Amino acid sequence: MKLASHKSGRDGQLLVVSRDMSRAIIAAEIAPTLQAALDDWASTAPALEQLYASLNEGSAENSFPFDPAQCAAPLPRAYHWADGSAYVTHVELVRKARGAELPDSFWTDPLIYMGASDAFIGPRDDIEVESEDWGIDFEAEVVVITDDVPAGVSVEDASDYIRLVGLVNDVSLRNLIPAELGKQFGFYQSKPWTSFTPVLVTPDELGSAWNGAKLSLPLRATLNDTLIGKPNAGVDMTFDFPTLISHCAKSRSLMTGTVIGSGTVSNVGSEEGSCCLAEVRCLEIIANGAPSTPFMSFGDRIKIEMIDDNGLSIFGNIDQIVKQYQPPT
Template sequence: MKLVTYIAKERALPISSGRLPKEARIGWVQEEMIVDIGLAQQWAVFNHGLPKTQILPTDMQCFLETGSQGLETLSQVAETVDGKDLRSLQVEGKLVARSMQTVTLLSPLPTPRSFRDFYAFEQHVKTARAKRGLDMVPEWYEIPVFYFSNPYTMIGPEAAVEKPWNTEELDYELEVACVIGKAGKDLSVEQAMDYVAGFCILNDWSARDLQRKEMKVGLGPAKGKDFATSLGPWLVTLDELEDRRSENELDLTMVARVNGQELSRGNVRDLTYSFAQMIVQASRNCPLQPGDLIGSGTVGTGCILELGTDVHRWLEPGDEVELEVERLGVLKNKVVDSSC
């Protein structure tokens, strides 16, 4: 399933990162429509006698915490409404499903419990280090490494990205992320994928001049990343990706465009460390929780830093960045001037 967090456009309010509007709800994508999970369950119970063994939550974090039981209940609800005329279904005058054009999609997971972003594509690491005059360190080949980023700066598709007022080198980063679906600690590679709720596209926006200064201190990145991370457009569950999985490898083409021009292209299978290996590392001596977000790091060629400004200048207000990953959709955002 493709799970979303959304808000009806007629009820939309100004949305700031880190603050989820009380009107936000969760649903799934079906037939170019968003089916509301809570209303669909009510309809299925009242009209088809579906057992009300569990009331499904209306926000993503709480839904993830229901684990396999929640997914099983959701599957029963989806089977009940499957084949029905979605446009005609109502509960107490409320539409069970809405067309895409009538909703605003937020980040599918508006505020992750935590956000670990890994550094797992060798091509990106080699090129990025070479740009700073650095060779690869042998330790990179020994363990997958990550940094913690800010879970309160998540934004969704079509949301504006404010260019930090103190940067001249704004960059995008083409990544994929997984969301943890159940608690676990000290996991094995064989167990790891069983703890994944689903995958989505991630854009780890970066202020390269700020980041460059921070990295010289040896404790970054910090403010070079601490302003926006795009996630979406939806959370795709593993069952939709089975035909593109081979053990722990995912075969999904990744593309980035700026103002319609393709700049980056890669594949999730190019990862040096698989998502299973990343999850194992994240879970060492530390319990993972439902709603934890794990990013892959940037795919090779997946940012202006790698490509060089002779290929494309740094991003400016008015630029539209579009990340597309097979099966995971398109994540589009526009850069705007800072409101500061």
């Protein structure tokens, strides 16, 4: 099934969305928010599935046209957001461009950082940044949402705790990153709000493209109507989602509604293009000695989407404009 959140307060109002994303219905009688639904998934999921079936059959009462512009992120805020760098080929490329060696451990020990989850933004919300000098970049990723995950869960069992799948634009401010990483204490100022696709879906909606660990379809990133890349998210994923979940839960349990990100999707050789501008620029540095592609500017438009084998959008698209933020005076 497909679930979304209508903009309402800080946590949104839970919607069930039809498979073709033409219609939606408020699911308040089952759960007021998506987090509430996840907290009692054993009870809410069957009721939501029934509502989803009636919506697809055209028999649901009180349904209305689905409008992604009225959507918040499906989880407008979450208790936990852990983002990985599962495509080590991406990290290898970035380090190669600056003449740095890739430690062997990067191929066996996942890179994970804890991001800000106090507020996610919707698929049509602007990317507000104070200065273009900060190096505004998009990052197209796949994410999963978990149930309660016990500490010490094995990789083999971790897939049992995946409840929902979606896409995000994990915006990075590239020119702020070096100074932050130079402190050897991780990202903070360089990672503004993350945006989500209009809907999250249960894994059964993905058919054969989902094997319980990876989503094997191209992830499309289009900047100002130019396709930047469409690498396959199931190819060259060094660390699959069960591995990332097991890594995150090594010494602590994970709470229901935890968001686990794949990191920027990337394929070896980048023949299908890239899911961020940093990778494009790294390829230019390697080939020509210097980058020629700029980071995003105010007014730029980024679209992120995944299309199934029938040509249909699975999650709806992220479609955002970069706008200049004016601090309070």
